[in-house]
Amino acid sequence: MFRLDLQRLFLLLTTAAVLLTFANSYYVTYQVQKQLLIDSTLEANRVYAAKLAETTNNFLQNAQKQLAYSAKILSTDFDNESLRESETERLYQQSSFFNSVSIINSKAIITTVFPKTIPIKGLLLPENNRNPFNARKPLVSNPMVAPTGSYLMSISHPIFGMNEKYLGFITGSIYLHQNNVFFKLLSQHSYIDGSYIYVVDQNKELIYHINKKRIGEQIEGNHVIDSVIIGTSGSDKVVNSLGIPMLAGFAYIKRSGWGVVAQRPLENVMAELDVQLTEVVLKSLPLLFLILTIVLIASRYITKPLKALASQANHMYQNDAEQNILNIKSWYFEVHELKRAILSGLGTLKHKINQLNKDTNTDPLTGLYNRRSLDQLLEQWRELKQSFAVIAVDIDHFKVVNDLYGHDVGDEVLKHLSLLMKENCNENYIAFRNGGEEFLILLPSTKQADAHFFAEKLRVKIAQYNMPIAGNITVSLGISYWDSNSNDTIKITLKKADIALYQAKRQGRNCSILHS
Numbered sequence: 001m002f003r004l005d006l007q008r009l010f011l012l013l014t015t016a017a018v019l020l021t022f023a024n025s026y027y028v029t030y031q032v033q034k035q036l037l038i039d040s041t042l043e044a045n046r047v048y049a050a051k052l053a054e055t056t057n058n059f060l061q062n063a064q065k066q067l068a069y070s071a072k073i074l075s076t077d078f079d080n081e082s083l084r085e086s087e088t089e090r091l092y093q094q095s096s097f098f099n100s101v102s103i104i105n106s107k108a109i110i111t112t113v114f115p116k117t118i119p120i121k122g123l124l125l126p127e128n129n130r131n132p133f134n135a136r137k138p139l140v141s142n143p144m145v146a147p148t149g150s151y152l153m154s155i156s157h158p159i160f161g162m163n164e165k166y167l168g169f170i171t172g173s174i175y176l177h178q179n180n181v182f183f184k185l186l187s188q189h190s191y192i193d194g195s196y197i198y199v200v201d202q203n204k205e206l207i208y209h210i211n212k213k214r215i216g217e218q219i220e221g222n223h224v225i226d227s228v229i230i231g232t233s234g235s236d237k238v239v240n241s242l243g244i245p246m247l248a249g250f251a252y253i254k255r256s257g258w259g260v261v262a263q264r265p266l267e268n269v270m271a272e273l274d275v276q277l278t279e280v281v282l283k284s285l286p287l288l289f290l291i292l293t294i295v296l297i298a299s300r301y302i303t304k305p306l307k308a309l310a311s312q313a314n315h316m317y318q319n320d321a322e323q324n325i326l327n328i329k330s331w332y333f334e335v336h337e338l339k340r341a342i343l344s345g346l347g348t349l350k351h352k353i354n355q356l357n358k359d360t361n362t363d364p365l366t367g368l369y370n371r372r373s374l375d376q377l378l379e380q381w382r383e384l385k386q387s388f389a390v391i392a393v394d395i396d397h398f399k400v401v402n403d404l405y406g407h408d409v410g411d412e413v414l415k416h417l418s419l420l421m422k423e424n425c426n427e428n429y430i431a432f433r434n435g436g437e438e439f440l441i442l443l444p445s446t447k448q449a450d451a452h453f454f455a456e457k458l459r460v461k462i463a464q465y466n467m468p469i470a471g472n473i474t475v476s477l478g479i480s481y482w483d484s485n486s487n488d489t490i491k492i493t494l495k496k497a498d499i500a501l502y503q504a505k506r507q508g509r510n511c512s513i514l515h516s
């Protein structure tokens with residue numbers, strides 16, 4: 001089964017944490033910047049709309065002042081045609097406010113017009129265009145269709161003669177579908193960032209729009225327009241008549257009751273934000289990579305000793321395991337503790353294994369090596385061609401000891417006898433308990449005669465030894481010899497020692513016989 005290692009886990013978690021932190025910062029920055037940009041765009045548009053409203057207001061005021069001045073001059077000699085003609089021309093030429101200037105008399109007849117090319121002189125003012133005539137006061141009209149068919153709006157001023165007699169009025173017209181003063185005034189606005197302005201009258205009709213075709217269009221369902229024509233100024237989000245979300249600033253033009261709106265598509269603002277954010281991301285990438293590299297190095301540094309410990313824990317049975325574990329650098333607390341625990345565990349394990357080895361290779365009663373150890377050692381010696389003599393030892397009439405004194409005393413005899421054999425063996429001789437009251441002593445690189453001499457010496461020592469409760473006992477011994485030149489197998493050699501032992505028994509016991 002696939003299991004993540006600590007380094008990958010560490011790397012995965014820290015990388016995820018770093019990336020999430022960065023992503024969160026980007027997200028928060030994006031949200032804050034978005035709000036800031038929206039707020040600043042709304043504010044910029046509000047200020048701009050207010051400025052344009054003020055400019056338009058000033059323009060209307062100036063235009064009315066000019067008309068008032070002309071009305072004053074005309075009031076002195078209204079019937080003078082050449083004065084009317086020169087005054088309309090002067091107003092048209094000097095002010096450059098109007099597309100045409102005309103004078104209407106008290107019978108609503110157009111008496112004078114400039115440029116003269118406009119064929120309306122002598123015409124009666126249409127009933128639906130008589131607002132300025134009837135109002136008898138300075139007026140800014142709503143857009144209307146003139147007798148010539150032009151879509152226009154007019155600014156007018158009444159003319160009063162002696163004794164406040166109403167003589168008629170003078171009016172300047174602005175042709176909304178042609179190049180006019182509004183275009184000069186309002187089209188200075190930069191359209192690079194997708195923003196634009198428009199002006200609506202009290203009837204929500206477009207008086208000015210960058211797209212001239214839309215002039216005269218009535219706009220419904222736009223809450224910004226609804227607000228501005230009732231005299232409110234401010235800024236807000238709005239969806240325009242084409243369904244495009246906009247950030248709009250709007251301002252009321254007091255003198256005419258119109259509204260000016262400056263707006264920018266939200267999408268353009270967001271595109272600007274995307275550019276800014278991409279720049280932020282690109283600039284933070286080096287730091288992100290640096291952090292991830294540090295994380296990678298740190299993960300290796302932190303997990304390296306743990307990995308080494310885990311690897312050594314899998315090779316505990318190797319001889320150099322302990323040294324390898326000691327060589328692992330434990331530079332932080334947990335690894336140090338873990339290393340200590342593993343070393344302590346290894347020590348306990350070694351001790352247990354030694355104990356286990358001892359238990360499986362020795363006889364629990366006497367502490368001598370058992371038959372299993374004997375077989376292993378003889379197998380080794382056979383491979384190494386190690387010559388040896390073997391002495392088979394058997395207690396004489398041991399049954400009698402058991403019968404007379406009990407099994408426990410018999411056990412004590414076996415223990416004492418084993419001790420005696422161990423004490424008399426030099427460091428090369430090895431004694432085994434072969435089973436029951438039979439023992440074997442292996443004497444490596446020992447000739448038959450020397451082995452026989454040793455057997456005799458041992459036999460005498462045993463015979464002289466005073467066993468607890470049982471007193472003196474005797475043993476019988478059989479000796480044989482093996483080397484690599486021998487025709488016998490090791491098994492036969494042991495058998496021969498056995499045969500010699502039985503020979504000793506038959507000869508009366510308490511003696512040793514060398515197999516011949």
Ligand SMILES: Nc1nc2c(ncn2[C@@H]2O[C@H](COP(=O)(O)OP(=O)(O)OP(=O)(O)O)[C@@H](O)[C@H]2O)c(=O)[nH]1
Pocket residue numbers: 394395396397398399400402406407408409410411414435436437505509
């Ligand atoms: N107490 C005790 N007795 C044991 C043990 N193993 C074997 N014996 C006894 O050793 C005795 C061996 O008896 P035998 O094989 O008849 O031989 P023996 O009495 O020693 O006589 P010979 O060998 O002919 O001299 C038996 O009575 C076994 O019960 C042991 O571990 N403890």
